[in-house]
Amino acid sequence: MKKLNKEFFERNADDVAKELLGKVLVFNSGLLKKRLRAKIVETEAYFDENDPASRAVSNGDLRATMKMGAGTILVYGVHNNWLLNVVTGFEGGASAVLIRALEPINFEGNCSGPGRLTKVLGIDKLLHKKILGVEIFIEDSEIISEEEIGKSHRIGVTKDLKEKMRFYIKGNKFVSGSSRY
DNA sequence: CATATGATGGACT
């Protein structure tokens, strides 16, 4: 199975977010000495200064990180959680895709939620600003058709865009969900 | 150093 290359991420964040559904996230856990694999089932797209929900607006470090090359890993800490993102678009632009939920393939754990999945995998800010490829990368896999992709507003965001920027695989039980969603 | 701030999660009505 081939790794997704940089070109895959050098596109609009919403396109990347949609196509990332069904792909396989691979995380080489040095701590567990194990290669963890999980299917991406839920994502969100974030943009630049024009996106009121993006932390690129108010956070200098995140803005700088999102303007780095496509395929850069961005780890955002909020509340007591780490959220895993991948920088998208071209260098100089500020956009990223947030990985919100995973379906575990070769391990056990509740990965239905951006904070949960990082906790289960053991991801923290050590990965911040690293490039997708060694510790963590994404493999090409099944393609989710447009009809199978559900869309909604982004979660927990105070000021969201009119556009629906959250994408998930319809009917997948690993998609994060509760009364709040 | 002090303080404000949540891309959350979980408990509760």
Add this chain to the structure above:
DNA sequence: GTCCATCATATGG
């Protein structure tokens, strides 16, 4: 649906 504990940053003095 609402409420709130919690804590690693970012930022300003």
